[in-house]
Amino acid sequence: MLDKALGSIPPFFDKNLLVGFDSNDDGAVYKLSEDLAIIQTLDFFPPMVDDPYIFGQVAAANALSDVAAMGGIPKVALNIVAFPEDADPEILSAILAGGANKVAEAGAVLCGGHSIADSSIKYGLSVTGVVHPDKILQNNTCRIGDVIVLTKPLGVGIITAAYGSGEASKAAYDEAIVAMTTLNQHALDVAREYDISAATDVTGFGFLGHLNEMANKGYSIEVNSGAVPYIDDAYGLAEQFMTTSAGAKNRQFLEGKIDGLNKISHPMQEILLDPQTSGGLLISIKSTDAPILVKELGGLGYRAAAVANVVKKRQANIIIY
Amino acid sequence: MTIIDCIGDVCPMPVIKTKRALAEAKRGCFEIHVDNGISLENVKKYIYSLGYDTNSITRDGYFAIIVDVDGDAKRIANKHSDSIVAISGNTMGHGDDELGHVLMKSFVFALTQLDNLPQKIVLYNSGVLLALEDSPVLADLQTLSAAGVQILSCGLCIDYFNCANNLAVGEITNMYVILEMMQDGKVIRP
Numbered sequence: 001m002l003d004k005a006l007g008s009i010p011p012f013f014d015k016n017l018l019v020g021f022d023s024n025d026d027g028a029v030y031k032l033s034e035d036l037a038i039i040q041t042l043d044f045f046p047p048m049v050d051d052p053y054i055f056g057q058v059a060a061a062n063a064l065s066d067v068a069a070m071g072g073i074p075k076v077a078l079n080i081v082a083f084p085e086d087a088d089p090e091i092l093s094a095i096l097a098g099g100a101n102k103v104a105e106a107g108a109v110l111c112g113g114h115s116i117a118d119s120s121i122k123y124g125l126s127v128t129g130v131v132h133p134d135k136i137l138q139n140n141t142c143r144i145g146d147v148i149v150l151t152k153p154l155g156v157g158i159i160t161a162a163y164g165s166g167e168a169s170k171a172a173y174d175e176a177i178v179a180m181t182t183l184n185q186h187a188l189d190v191a192r193e194y195d196i197s198a199a200t201d202v203t204g205f206g207f208l209g210h211l212n213e214m215a216n217k218g219y220s221i222e223v224n225s226g227a228v229p230y231i232d233d234a235y236g237l238a239e240q241f242m243t244t245s246a247g248a249k250n251r252q253f254l255e256g257k258i259d260g261l262n263k264i265s266h267p268m269q270e271i272l273l274d275p276q277t278s279g280g281l282l283i284s285i286k287s288t289d290a291p292i293l294v295k296e297l298g299g300l301g302y303r304a305a306a307v308a309n310v311v312k313k314r315q316a317n318i319i320i321y
Numbered sequence: 322m323t324i325i326d327c328i329g330d331v332c333p334m335p336v337i338k339t340k341r342a343l344a345e346a347k348r349g350c351f352e353i354h355v356d357n358g359i360s361l362e363n364v365k366k367y368i369y370s371l372g373y374d375t376n377s378i379t380r381d382g383y384f385a386i387i388v389d390v391d392g393d394a395k396r397i398a399n400k401h402s403d404s405i406v407a408i409s410g411n412t413m414g415h416g417d418d419e420l421g422h423v424l425m426k427s428f429v430f431a432l433t434q435l436d437n438l439p440q441k442i443v444l445y446n447s448g449v450l451l452a453l454e455d456s457p458v459l460a461d462l463q464t465l466s467a468a469g470v471q472i473l474s475c476g477l478c479i480d481y482f483n484c485a486n487n488l489a490v491g492e493i494t495n496m497y498v499i500l501e502m503m504q505d506g507k508v509i510r511p
Contacts, residue, residue: 158333161333165334165337167337224480225476225495226493226494232501235498235501240336240370241336241363242336243332243333244331244333245331245357245360248332248362264493264494265471265473265494265498268494268498321476321479321480
């Protein structure tokens, strides 16, 4: 739907616009000089958790993640707020405090924003980061032979949707909160020390949707589904078909682009298609560096794992084992 | 007839409402109203996973899923015990391999004849070879699979034998799931 709508916008040409929305990348990148480019991103959404402070943290971690996914360093952030006029202002204070907390943790500066009165709460940020033009990490520039590392467990969408109705355990919900509020920036800072070729973050299109964006005409990606980390309860919930409608849309969208999905268990399929909020990074890294990165991220508390291999072009973009 | 109104709800809400209502009432006839195809599919699959068949009809602007939950309803799940069969090799027992193959064949055939079928069969190490195209027990495993027994092969093992393309029955799973299942159910080993 979005692709169709974007089609009506006239294309802009500027030789300094290095990444725009003609690609499926996470943010726009604009070159200011030979050694400096800015990354501009924007993301906002309605609450998926009850606690307003945590919601603020999740929204900020999510918005900041787009800068990390492009290989940049976040510098400046602005709030975007929609809030009902008759709602308790303390809720808004808590949301903004949560957001400010994560912006500070990322080393960026929060310097204002804009709010409107609306019937339901929405919050997010626009973040500006910087990157060296030669160090931009695009999502579909993997090298054959690379290994792809995922830095957070999946299942966040399934867990948060079910928790509100008491179907997911507190432990699983807590794990989802930890995953959603963890900054991808720290993982990227570690990964940058290694030989990496591409990155993206996992959000609404789910693990397979974003992995599909990493594939290109020159190579395919083989997924080792058994190695993919996920929050335990998600499997049992998916077994009971407590999955989200957004996950089902991801499945429809990916039809024909993926081989072997039906060979893995139904709950695992759902986990791989589950839309994530503030999901982990997918980092394409030299195969010999992958285990070292996974170990180092593990030491920092990330539930990271090597989950896929970049291979010679096959018929499908993605092949699941 | 109890109506479970899920008009305007998106997944997973319709499944959660259905689960609640069925658990509370235990028996009776239910009509679940949903207004989108994804919810229709998920609710139907959920009810089927409980062992009940459904009928669904399209009404003016919504779908009605009808299920009769009572003592007489055909409970597919009842045919299954909660046991898990764990097969760690393509032969049964140690000693003579030729005999081991014969024993395994007769073991898997015997499984098909049980009144209470196992819930799942987990295959690992050379056990995964039993689920391949050229397996001597393929037909029996397919019979079990058709009867609703989940056949699960260890992904690492499939990779090790490099035979993912030859898998002819069941699904691939991982060590975590295998461990969880073995923890939850009664484990039978050949």
